[in-house]
Amino acid sequence: MNDPAALVRVRANPRKRDAEATRAAILAAAKTQFALLGYDCTALRDIAREAGADVALVKRYFGGKEALFLEALKASFGSDGLHDWDRASFAHEMATMLADSPHVDEARTHRFQFLLRAATSPTTAPLLNLLIQDRFLGPIRDWLGGADAEARARVFAASYIGFLVERLIRGEALLGRERDVFIDRVAAIFAALMSDREAAT
Amino acid sequence: MNDPAALVRVRANPRKRDAEATRAAILAAAKTQFALLGYDCTALRDIAREAGADVALVKRYFGGKEALFLEALKASFGSDGLHDWDRASFAHEMATMLADSPHVDEARTHRFQFLLRAATSPTTAPLLNLLIQDRFLGPIRDWLGGADAEARARVFAASYIGFLVERLIRGEALLGRERDVFIDRVAAIFAALMSDREAAT
DNA sequence: AGCTCATGTCAACGAACATTGACATGGCGA
DNA sequence: TCGCCATGTCAATGTTCGTTGACATGAGCT
Numbered sequence: 001m002n003d004p005a006a007l008v009r010v011r012a013n014p015r016k017r018d019a020e021a022t023r024a025a026i027l028a029a030a031k032t033q034f035a036l037l038g039y040d041c042t043a044l045r046d047i048a049r050e051a052g053a054d055v056a057l058v059k060r061y062f063g064g065k066e067a068l069f070l071e072a073l074k075a076s077f078g079s080d081g082l083h084d085w086d087r088a089s090f091a092h093e094m095a096t097m098l099a100d101s102p103h104v105d106e107a108r109t110h111r112f113q114f115l116l117r118a119a120t121s122p123t124t125a126p127l128l129n130l131l132i133q134d135r136f137l138g139p140i141r142d143w144l145g146g147a148d149a150e151a152r153a154r155v156f157a158a159s160y161i162g163f164l165v166e167r168l169i170r171g172e173a174l175l176g177r178e179r180d181v182f183i184d185r186v187a188a189i190f191a192a193l194m195s196d197r198e199a200a201t
Numbered sequence: 202m203n204d205p206a207a208l209v210r211v212r213a214n215p216r217k218r219d220a221e222a223t224r225a226a227i228l229a230a231a232k233t234q235f236a237l238l239g240y241d242c243t244a245l246r247d248i249a250r251e252a253g254a255d256v257a258l259v260k261r262y263f264g265g266k267e268a269l270f271l272e273a274l275k276a277s278f279g280s281d282g283l284h285d286w287d288r289a290s291f292a293h294e295m296a297t298m299l300a301d302s303p304h305v306d307e308a309r310t311h312r313f314q315f316l317l318r319a320a321t322s323p324t325t326a327p328l329l330n331l332l333i334q335d336r337f338l339g340p341i342r343d344w345l346g347g348a349d350a351e352a353r354a355r356v357f358a359a360s361y362i363g364f365l366v367e368r369l370i371r372g373e374a375l376l377g378r379e380r381d382v383f384i385d386r387v388a389a390i391f392a393a394l395m396s397d398r399e400a401a402t
Numbered sequence: 403a404g405c406t407c408a409t410g411t412c413a414a415c416g417a418a419c420a421t422t423g424a425c426a427t428g429g430c431g432a
Numbered sequence: 433t434c435g436c437c438a439t440g441t442c443a444a445t446g447t448t449c450g451t452t453g454a455c456a457t458g459a460g461c462t
Contacts, residue, residue, distance in 0.1 A: 017428060017439050037323050040241045044420065054441055059421065119370050120321040122238050129372055151375075151382035154367060159390070162363020166355060169320050171330055174352075181352035184399060189360070189390055198385060199400065218409050218458065245450065255411055257452080266450065 015052065023061045025051040030072040035114035039069055039124045070127065073118055076111050077135040083143070091194065095186035098163040099174050109164075116164055146196030156193045216253065224262045226252040231273040236315035240270055240325045271328065274319060277312050278336040283344040292395065296387035299364040300375050313365055320362075347397030357394045 015021055029050035033042045044065055048055045062068040085093075097108075115136065118124045141153035163186060174182055192199055216222055230251035234243045245266055249256045263269040286294075298309075316337065319325045342354035364387060375383055393400050 019439065022439080038241075038321070040239075041323055043418080045418090055420080056422080056442080057440070060439085065420065116321065116366070119366055120239070120317065122242050125370065128370060132370055148378070148382040151379045152386060154371075154375075154379075154383055155364075155386045155390075158363040158367030159360055160363065161366045162359040162361065163356075165317070165320060165362045165366070166359035169326065169329060169333055170355075174355075177349070178352045178355075181349040182355055185353060185356045185394065188393065188400060189356075192389065193386065199389060220409065223409080244448080246448090256450080257412080258410070260451065261409085 019061070022051070022053050022057060026053055026058055026061060026068070027072060027075060030068050031076050031114065032110075034069060034072055035076070035110050035117060038117035039065075039121045044068075066127075069118075069124060073114065073131065074135075076114050077131070087194070091187040091190035092183070094190055095183045098167060098186055099179050099183045112160070112164055113168070116161055116168075119161070144194060144196075148196060152193050152196065156190070159189055159193070220262070223252070223254050223258060227254055227259055227262060227269070228273055228276060231269050232277050232315065233311075235270060235273055236277070236311050236318060239318035240266075240322045245269075270319075270325065274315065274332065275336075277315050278332070283340055288395070292388040292391035293384070295391055296384045299368060299387055300380050300384050310365075313361070314369070317362055317365055317369075345395060345397075349397060353394050353397065357391070360390055360394070 015025070026047060029047045030042075033047050033050065036042075044055050044058050047068075048058055058065075058068060062071060115132075118128055119132075137150075137153050137157055140156055141149045144152050144156065146152075173179075216226070227248060230248045231243075234248050234251065237243075245259050246256050248269075249259055259266075259269060263272060316333075320329055320333075338354050338358055341357055342350045345353050345357065347353075374380075
């Protein structure tokens, strides 16, 4: 995004003619840009410039914008991040991450921002149904386990996305007691969903 | 959206020269289109066609696309819908609405879809901070009441948006036991947030 | 009726975009 | 060293968009 440093870097380190490296660079830039701006607001030219390549190469290596988007989306969900969470501390840690600034867990945030952007763009939303099932809802369901894992995973995923949007909208950081209450409440939601025993009302 | 019926209707009921009516028609069409497609994917020409007006009138009456969007956004949140909910049945009714097809509560869904689209578009997101505070978070906070209403309203609003996104992504309807569990879990979340006494973990 | 100004229509502009095919060029095998 | 093909570059095309100013027209007033 008008990053002069990137241009300098590109000119300083001209890639040797290497199709694979170029393809990878384009894909990496695509992941970033699509996650940041969404499908509609991302220009192939920007991706190409960020990757230090030409727009025409995008067409050559990926076929077109939509194909590039799909590949970037799939690549972003290659390794899911749930397996390595400690179940005991998960709810509280996740809630803390959601309460504080977006820079705490950049990589994870990035991936799910990508998902969110993809889900809320009318152009790409129809493409997501299957992918969501396989790479998002599925892993969550398996990780949750227990009875009615499917439905709980739905609520889990929905809440998660909602908190991401909230953090996206909210500019300033939460502080003091408001932050504590926010974390406690969010943690309670996740904790409840991790159990297959419905809490008493 | 290529709706021949709209064209026919327009030609059949040509508005008499009435600036106010034309302005209102454009604004109504804008509310629909912006909510449906988001800021970036909505073309002024489509809005004008839907309203049976000319593109130039958009400029004359509103000044430009961004101004029209802001006015449409504010107009969509003129009357908030929380006051008239029955508090006793709120959580379950809201959860049911979120579980079932988008057509159950068209108007309310519509308004919040507008908000969601506005929040997730990089073009319009920066404009939202104040509006969100005043017309969305504020009413929820007041409606919730009790201790730490601010923080609870944040979690409430975030969850709500998340469930809207989930419904947007999910194509098919929820059925049978999955639907029941979904509703119960979502209702539990809302119910917990309506109380200022944190549930025991 | 005639004038007039609010209201509506139209065509065009310039920018941004994805896509495409023609062209240049560097690296590698013969 | 020479030639070829993968790789990279460039310019052009067609489309869509927001915006703009010039022009037409109808309703209401004198």
